[in-house]
Amino acid sequence: MIQPYSWRDFKIKQPKEQSTVAVILCAGIGERLKPITDYIPKPLMEINGKSALQYNIELLHRYGIFKPNIIINTYHLSHHFHSFTKDVVFSYEPHLKGTAGALKKVEKWLSNPFIVMNGDTITNVNLQNLLNAHKQAGNIATVFTHHDAIHTGGIYVFDKIVLSYIPPHEKYSIKDDLIPRLLKEKKDITLFKSDDYYFDIGTLEGLKKAKEFFEN
16 A cells, blocks of 8 residues: 655655646545445546546646646545555645635645646646746636636646635635636636647546547
């Protein structure tokens, strides 16, 4: 069994100025996939022999992002993640903080800018192009999407100033709270649109589409 790491027993160094940190969000309970997710977390369900989490880690490795600059937050069935991989640093949440609240918890370890990935989304988006688009636009947030800032491909790039819009002691969501707040306060958000695929496996329909895609 692989030795688990946590913030308590892994003394992570502050990222170098040019190192990009990525957070993979894996704490969700998976209500829409119950009873499957009573036994296995969504990001660890297999699609064509690999879990969604493994696809995400491999995508980050492809663009030169490795531990300790890969962080995943956990809550539901967290021990499954600890035994799955040693290629990340874990941030365990004893109480769910929401997808945005999870970022606030690891604030001092984040780079500027930093990447956020939904752990239940599989994509082949070009992360370097995404980062370049973010820096060139000069906005505080960039969203990979085929549609709009709310209905996304599950990948974001944020400047650290975004964290000041996240309440420190509330459960706070990126999709439902943070992005709408930024839009309401007239903060410009870059929409990175490309032909890269993405699959949200958080529903039975999305899981089925992902399996059919990779099987073919």
